[in-house]
Each structure stands twice: as structure tokens, then as C-alpha cells.
Amino acid sequence: MMVSRRLGPSSENTRSAVLDMIRSSGTVSRIELAEMSGLTGTSITRIVKSLIDEGLVVESGFGDSTGGKRPSLLELNRSARYAVGVSLDEARLSYVVADLGGRVVGQLATPGVAKKTPSETLPRIAEELGQLFDHLGIPVEHVVGIGVAGAGLDLRSGGEGLSRAAVEWESYPVQDVLEETIGLPAVRENDAACAALAQYWVGQIPATDDVATLYMANGFGFGLVSGGTLSRGASSNVGEIGHMVIDVAGPPCWCGARGCLEALAAPRAIVDAAAANAPLRVELGIVGDDAHLRRDFDAVARAAVRGDERCLALINRSAEYVATALLSTVNLLDLDRLFLAGPGFADAGAIYVGRIREALVHARTRSIHPVTVEISDPGVDVAAVGAASLALQYVLTPHTRVRRGRAGA
Amino acid sequence: MTGIGLVVPAGGAGDHFVSALRQAVAVPLIEAGFGLFTRVVDDAAAEEAMYRRWAASEGIAGVVMLGGHDDAERIALLRSLGLPFAAAVSSDEVGDFPAVAIDVAESVDVVGAFLATRRHERTVYITASMDAVTSRSRERKMAEYVEVVPSGGQADNAVAAALSIAEGGACTLLFDSDGHAQEVIAHLLRTGRRVPDDVAVVSWTDSALCRSSSPAITAVDRRGSEIGEMLGRRMLATIAGGASVVDRAPAPFIVSRESA
Numbered sequence: 098m099m100v101s102r103r104l105g106p107s108s109e110n111t112r113s114a115v116l117d118m119i120r121s122s123g124t125v126s127r128i129e130l131a132e133m134s135g136l137t138g139t140s141i142t143r144i145v146k147s148l149i150d151e152g153l154v155v156e157s158g159f160g161d162s163t164g165g166k167r168p169s170l171l172e173l174n175r176s177a178r179y180a181v182g183v184s185l186d187e188a189r190l191s192y193v194v195a196d197l198g199g200r201v202v203g204q205l206a207t208p209g210v211a212k213k214t215p216s217e218t219l220p221r222i223a224e225e226l227g228q229l230f231d232h233l234g235i236p237v238e239h240v241v242g243i244g245v246a247g248a249g250l251d252l253r254s255g256g257e258g259l260s261r262a263a264v265e266w267e268s269y270p271v272q273d274v275l276e277e278t279i280g281l282p283a284v285r286e287n288d289a290a291c292a293a294l295a296q297y298w299v300g301q302i303p304a305t306d307d308v309a310t311l312y313m314a315n316g317f318g319f320g321l322v323s324g325g326t327l328s329r330g331a332s333s334n335v336g337e338i339g340h341m342v343i344d345v346a347g348p349p350c351w352c353g354a355r356g357c358l359e360a361l362a363a364p365r366a367i368v369d370a371a372a373a374n375a376p377l378r379v380e381l382g383i384v385g386d387d388a389h390l391r392r393d394f395d396a397v398a399r400a401a402v403r404g405d406e407r408c409l410a411l412i413n414r415s416a417e418y419v420a421t422a423l424l425s426t427v428n429l430l431d432l433d434r435l436f437l438a439g440p441g442f443a444d445a446g447a448i449y450v451g452r453i454r455e456a457l458v459h460a461r462t463r464s465i466h467p468v469t470v471e472i473s474d475p476g477v478d479v480a481a482v483g484a485a486s487l488a489l490q491y492v493l494t495p496h497t498r499v500r501r502g503r504a505g506a
Numbered sequence: 507m508t509g510i511g512l513v514v515p516a517g518g519a520g521d522h523f524v525s526a527l528r529q530a531v532a533v534p535l536i537e538a539g540f541g542l543f544t545r546v547v548d549d550a551a552a553e554e555a556m557y558r559r560w561a562a563s564e565g566i567a568g569v570v571m572l573g574g575h576d577d578a579e580r581i582a583l584l585r586s587l588g589l590p591f592a593a594a595v596s597s598d599e600v601g602d603f604p605a606v607a608i609d610v611a612e613s614v615d616v617v618g619a620f621l622a623t624r625r626h627e628r629t630v631y632i633t634a635s636m637d638a639v640t641s642r643s644r645e646r647k648m649a650e651y652v653e654v655v656p657s658g659g660q661a662d663n664a665v666a667a668a669l670s671i672a673e674g675g676a677c678t679l680l681f682d683s684d685g686h687a688q689e690v691i692a693h694l695l696r697t698g699r700r701v702p703d704d705v706a707v708v709s710w711t712d713s714a715l716c717r718s719s720s721p722a723i724t725a726v727d728r729r730g731s732e733i734g735e736m737l738g739r740r741m742l743a744t745i746a747g748g749a750s751v752v753d754r755a756p757a758p759f760i761v762s763r764e765s766a
Contacts, residue, residue: 189532189536200546201519201546202545202546203543203544203545203546204528204542204543204544205509205541205542205543205544206529206532206535206536206541206542206544207507207536207541207542208536208539209536221507224507225507225541228507228509228541228543228565229543231563231565232509232511232543232559232560232563232565232566233543233545233556234545234555234556234559437718442714443714446714446717446718447714447717447718447722450717450718470718471715471718471719472714472715472717472718473714478529
């Protein structure tokens with residue numbers, strides 16, 4: 098079905114909007130573009146010519162005749178440009194190279210950030226990006242930019258209440274330093290926002306639908322794509338669901354509040370509870386420190402999936418808290434489609450899905466529309482895939498940017 | 507940072523078994539301080555070009571190879587280029603090289619035994635030929651037991667084939683691709699058929715998709731994560747100068763859920 102989007106005559110980004118229409122259409126004729134955009138045939142012809150001259154668009158055959166000459170069809174020249182997404186994670190750095198259509202053409206996995214500071218890690222990232230282009234035969238001159246998916250708040254020039262491990266990362270100007278070091282545009286978003294964007298692009302979800310994603314790595318994040326663009330909030334920090342208070346009498350959270358979702362249900366809480374059971378700790382080989390948090394949590398999650406009742410109780414408890422938080426979120430935002438993404442759901446995702454579906458039976462909107470819950474298809478590299486999509490969108494279709502302010506700038 | 511290279515055919519890039527295997531290969535490599543470079547290629551010529559590029563580079567210490575097509579030619583090429591490698595191959599393709607061997611006959615037996623317990627008499631295997639590891643030999647072996655219908659990797663073809671088969675009465679459908687299985691279930695439910703009462707559905711690839719679908723999809727756990735970690739460790743042993751050891755992959759098992 099053709100979706101019309103009228104472009105104003107004074108639009109500064111008409112060209113990028115036309116490019117985005119070609120991307121989302123697959124193949125499309127100039128006449129269809131004119132109908133979709135509301136632009137004149139002359140304007141479309143001029144814009145398309147410039148896109149073809151730049152190699153961004155190619156003619157790919159002919160459409161059906163409606164009485165006269167058969168119209169030539171246009172499509173993206175997918176291999177004309179590339180973007181890189183990098184997911185900053187304590188356990189692993191994941192790089193994804195995507196072509197103009199968002200298809201993944203190359204990947205790199207290297208040791209994670211661990212507890213290293215940005216000033217130690219960014220030179221390594223710059224070096225690894227160089228190796229990525231060289232070893233995978235990606236022409237640097239065709240790379241439009243780098244998207245960085247980083248955990249946690251984007252506090253730009255600093256702030257209060259920062260997490261324990263991420264103090265420097267939170268306030269460090271990652272994109273500015275990367276741009277300066279590698280000479281390519283860079284854009285940064287939190288990993289939950291990137292995961293939502295990946296689901297939107299990879300899942301070919303119409304721009305008219307909202308896409309909400311709960312991301313679990315060491316903590317939680319919530320990303321929302323609405324009308325084809327990321328919801329960012331006043332300071333690009335929307336979606337701090339990890340600090341939604343679930344239990345007013347709950348344990349203290351590092352943020353200063355009590356009973357936050359993160360303090361109750363994140364991998365640290367589950368691993369600590371498992372480690373408190375001495376026989377279980379030995380059985381699963383739980384180390385218990387921050388460096389082994391991901392591995393420890395995976396061990397508990399796998400044991401739960403295998404049916405170990407002690408681990409199942411822990412994961413079920415975590416899932417109950419997550420489901421409670423999402424019920425409130427769904428009621429607040431009137432969502433109809435939720436995705437779970439990130440490494441935290443890799444093993445025990447189905448348990449979380451089950452608990453969340455049970456909770457959402459009580460959604461306020463249940464009599465109007467169902468709320469579906471699925472595990473995100475782009476897999477554990479979802480944040481990196483989304484970051485690459487973000488870079489493509491940021492550089493090639495700037496008309497989709499939120500006017501409020503540059504993410505992470 | 508020194509790297510290990512992996513080439514994935516474009517047709518297998520979206521396969522969740524390959525994804526799980528790739529994620530897991532990286533685990534021992536990263537622990538040992540290596541990076542895993544993965545390149546998705548469209549054809550054999552592009553794969554060869556990538557191996558030649560890596561052979562000429564000092565930054566790539568070896569190659570992890572996913573068997574399944576033209577294995578002998580690719581292995582001969584890697585040897586001629588002097589690139590150390592370790593491969594995940596079907597057990598009937600094992601040779602004098604380091605590998606993790608996947609016993610396809612055993613896999614087929616496990617799945618065949620499960621399918622024999624299903625209530626529907628007719629069983630059809632709708633293939634995707636997409637994982638580029640053991641799919642072709644699996645297809646050959648399965649043809650001895652059940653009808654095989656190729657989809658060419660296209661979801662539309664898989665759906666059309668499934669709906670056509672379902673027209674003929676109750677049946678069990680086995681899919682290479684979890685994505686195809688999910689799409690077919692959605693179509694079946696929309697057209698008023700019951701899963702599994704009218705059509706039982708089994709996926710040869712287990713994934714998060716199978717686990718979170720509604721109804722949840724019965725699937726074969728092919729042990730992709732374990733095979734990947736074994737392959738990564740075999741790669742490390744190979745570049746350390748170890749002998750050409752062949753590890754035996756763990757046997758797959760059926761994860762019985764709601765769809766069959």
C-alpha cells in the first residue's frame with residue numbers, strides 16, 4: 098500500500114525525504130514518488146537525477162505501463178554507502194557494518210570495555226575500526242558515519258546520580274572524540290533506543306506504528322520509536338525504566354531511590370541472590386564480581402531454562418518485577434507491541450515473555466486492542482545493528498532527526 | 507589486535523543457528539584476546555577474494571570455516587594460501603583438518619524418531635538450504651524418510667507450499683527456518699486452521715523466535731552455542747600449532763512446545 102507524505106515547499110530536506118521514500122518502498126517509479134511526496138514531476142526528476150549522479154540510487158528495470166511508456170523503477174544502490182554501528186558493552190564490543198538498505202555485511206567482536214575508561218578505550222575503538230574496514234574490504238570513502246550504542250544516561254556535560262561503573266562514560270563526549278580521531282561523523286544513543294530503532298528498520302515496521310523495546314544487559318533501558326523517529330525526551334534520556342520504583346519499601350538503589358526495577362530485577366540482583374545460596378554458587382561456578390556478571394547471570398538463566406527450581410524461582414521473580422514495570426508502561430503509553438532485546442534475554446527470554454504476557458492481560462486497553470510481546474529478531478547484536486541504522490538515518494535522511502537537539506551532542 | 511576471519515554466505519546470514527554459532531565462536535577467541543571478523547558474501551568468488559585478502563594480511567591469524575558447500579575446494583584454497591583454519595562440517599566431510607564434526611545421520615534419527623510419534627500420518631520437510639553448514643546433507647538424509655519440498659530460502663514459497671500441503675488434510679510440517687515456521691503458523695491461524703490439531707509445525711532451528719511465538723514452536727536444539735565454542739577453541743589450538751583434531755559435536759535434541 099502506498100503511503101503519502103506531503104512535503105512542504107520550503108522543506109530543506111526534501112532530497113533526503115525522497116531518498117527515504119525510495120528506501121522504504123523497495124522499488125518505486127518517479128510518478129509514484131511524486132504522488133507520495135506531493136512534489137511536482139519536475140522536482141522529482143531533478144532530485145532523482147542528483148541521487149543517481151551520487152550513486153545512491155539506481156534504475157532497476159521497468160514498471161507496468163498505465164497507457165504510455167513503461168516507467169523506469171528506482172531503488173537504493175545498497176552497496177553505495179555503508180555505516181558502522183558499535184555497541185559498547187562491558188563484556189564485548191560488537192561492530193556491525195550495514196549497507197545503505199540496512200543489511201548487515203560485516204561484523205567484528207572484540208574484548209569488551211570492562212572497567213576501562215573512555216580515554217583508554219576510544220583509541221582502541223578507532224584502531225579496530227581501521228582494522229574492520231581493512232580486513233573486510235569496506236572502502237572508507239563509502240562509509241557515511243559511525244553510530245555508537247552506549248549504556249546508560251547521556252549527560253553530556255555531567256550530572257548527578259551516575260552509576261557506579263559508568264561515571265566517566267556517562268559524561269564523556271564519545272562522538273566528538275571519535276569524529277576527531279577517525280574523521281567520520283559519529284552519533285550516539287543509549288542501547289535501548291538503538292535496539293528499538295533496529296527493530297523498526299530490520300522488522301520493516303510501518304512508520305505509523307510505535308515500536309517499544311525493553312533492553313536488558315547489566316541494567317534496563319526502554320526505547321520507543323514513534324512515527325519513525327526515536328523518542329528522546331528533553332535531554333535525550335527518555336526510557337530510564339530501570340529506575341521506575343516497583344516497591345516503595347524495596348532495597349536502596351545506587352540512584353538514591355528505593356525499590357527501583359534495576360535494584361530488584363537486574364542481573365546483579367539475581368546473581369547476588371544466587372551467590373547467597375552456597376551450594377548453588379558452587380554448582381554454577383558463580384564468581385560474583387562485576388567482571389563475571391554476564392557469565393554468572395547466563396549460568397543462572399540457563400539453569401532456570403533446564404528446570405533447576407532454585408534458578409527458576411530467581412528468574413521468575415525478576416520476570417514478575419519486569420512484568421509489573423511494563424504493565425505500568427503499557428498503560429502510560431497505550432502500547433500495542435513490545436519487544437524484548439539484549440543479552441539479558443538471550444537464554445531465559447521465554448520465561449520473561451510468559452510472565453509479561455500474563456501481566457498484560459490486565460492492561461487498561463485490553464478491551465480495545467491486544468498487546469503483543471516478542472523477543473527481538475535482530476538478536477544479541479541488536480544494539481549495534483540499531484546504531485548502524487542510526488548513523489544511516491542521521492547522515493542520509495536528516496529530515497527524520499528530532500529538532501529538539503542532537504542526540505548526544 | 508590479531509583477528510580470526512569467518513565468511514558467511516548471504517543466504518545464511520539470517521539463520522539463527524549460524525548467528526548462535528558465530529556469537530559462541532567469539533567467546534573463547536575474545537577471552538584469548540583475539541577479534542572475530544565476519545564478512546557476509548554473495549558468492550564463492552567473493553569468499554575466495556576474502557580468503558586471499560586475509561592471507562595477505564598480517565592481522566588475520568586464521569579462518570573459521572562453515573562447511574556445507576564446495577568444502578574440498580575451499581579447504582584446498584585455504585591450504586594453498588597457508589591460512590590456518592578450523593571447520594564445522596558434516597561428519598561425512600571430515601578429513602585431515604581440524605574440525606567440529608556434526609553427525610547429520612544422528613540428527614536425522616533424533617528428528618525422525620520424534621516425528622514418528624506425531625499423530626498426523628503425512629509429514630513434509632520444507633527446506634530453506636540456508637544455514638550453509640549441514641543443510642544439504644540433512645536434506646539428502648531426510649528424503650529417505652519424508653517428502654521434501656524446497657522453498658529456495660524464500661518465505662513466500664514456504665508459505666505457499668505449506669498452505670497447499672495443508673489443503674490435503676492433517677499433516678506435520680518440518681521447516682529448516684524458524685522464520686518460515688512462524689510465518690506459516692500465522693497464515694494457518696488466519697485461515698482458520700488449528701495448530702497443532704490440523705497442522706503440526708516443527709522448526710529445525712531453535713531460537714528466541716520459537717520460544718516467544720504464540721503458539722511456541724517445537725524445535726530442534728542443534729547446540730549451536732556449544733558447537734561454536736568448540737570451534738573457537740579448536741581454532742585457538744590450531745593457531746597454537748596443535749594437531750588436526752576432530753571434535754564430535756553434541757547431539758541435537760527436540761524441545762517440545764505447543765506447535766507439535
